[in-house]
Amino acid sequence: MAGTYHKDESNTVNRYKHQATYDVDTIHAIVNSTPVLHVSFVPDTSVPVPVVLPMIGQIGHYPSDSESHCYLHGYVSSRLMNLAASPPGIPLCVAATKVDGFVLTLTPNTHNYNYRSAILHGHGTVVSSDEEKLWAMQLVTNSVVPERYENSRVPPDNAEMQSTQILKMRIESASGKVREGVPEDERKDMKRDDVLDSVWTGVIPVYEKLGEPVGGPYNRVKEVPEHVRRFVDGENARRWTYAVEASRKPAPVKRVKKQNQVE
Incomplete structure (x- = not known):
């Protein structure tokens, strides 16, 4: 799915703008490769205290829809599912983060991570169609281990269908941030031989094995x-390769703001 998410007040990145991305494919890939998503919502608007839940989810495009949605797997009687049961659903924020390296620099203030992160904003509603519910259950199951749904006892029986609920979130805005590359330090420290000769700098690649x-x-x-077996071997190779390659790339380059440029 090519394209970019429109920038607005909800998703525009203000800090480290040069690491921001609004690319649809990049953002979806970050979300879909994160085993646990953190879903934020406000249960009671009269008591504006947000709740954050760790959930399993996946972005997918149901065949009869015109766009992709984020599907979240949960229990039928959970508070979130009950709140989302009535139109127009419930406002949600979904966060996903991958850490790819510890970036060790000359001074604690410039230490960093190589990372990928994504934030989705939108409204979630309960999936009412059994056909779409089964499709989403297969999507989420195979996001854990590809082909696992087909290689297990399926379809789910009536009790399993009744106890499981799927939340479908329309993605109204989204943004991502990605940092790849070697360490980067301030000019004042790069001029000091005593610091350069005594402090090790580099990247420790990080990946889930x-x-x-x-x-x-x-x-x-x-x-x-x-x-x-294919999943374990292939996924370990992909994760290791990405983390190591990210540790060797040039440091991110800050974009120079042009005169009279409006952000």
Whole structure:
């Protein structure tokens, strides 16, 4: 899905603008590669205290829709699902973050992370169609381990369908921030040989490593399934490669503001 999200008051990045992105594909990729999303909402507008929930979710495009939505998996009687049951739904903010490296510089003040982050704003409503609900359950399940839905006992039975609820969030605005690259220090420290000669600088690549699959206590299948093995090996290679390559890229370059330029 090509394109960019429109910038408005809700999603415009003000700090480190040169690391900001509004690219749809980039933002969706960050969200879809984050195992746990943090979903914020206000349960009672008369008591404006936000609540943040860790949830499993995935952005996907249901065939009959004209745009992609963020689907969040939850329990039918949860407070969030109850609040989203009535039109027009509930305002939501969804956050996703990936840490790709610890950037160690000459002074504590300039230490940094290599990272990818995304923020979505929109309204969430409960999925009422069984067809779309099943589609979303498959989408979310396969976001954990590809092909897992097809390689498990499906379809869900009536009790499972009744107890599971899917929240569908229309993405009204979104933004992302990405930092890749080597350390960067201020000119005053780069001129000091005593500092340069005594402080190690560099990047420690960070990536989540998937371990060797461990069979459960009632597992009767001797060999680890090919779809699981393929996922573990491929995902570990992808994560390691991204983190290491990010640690070697040039530091982000701040864009010089042109005269009379309006942000």
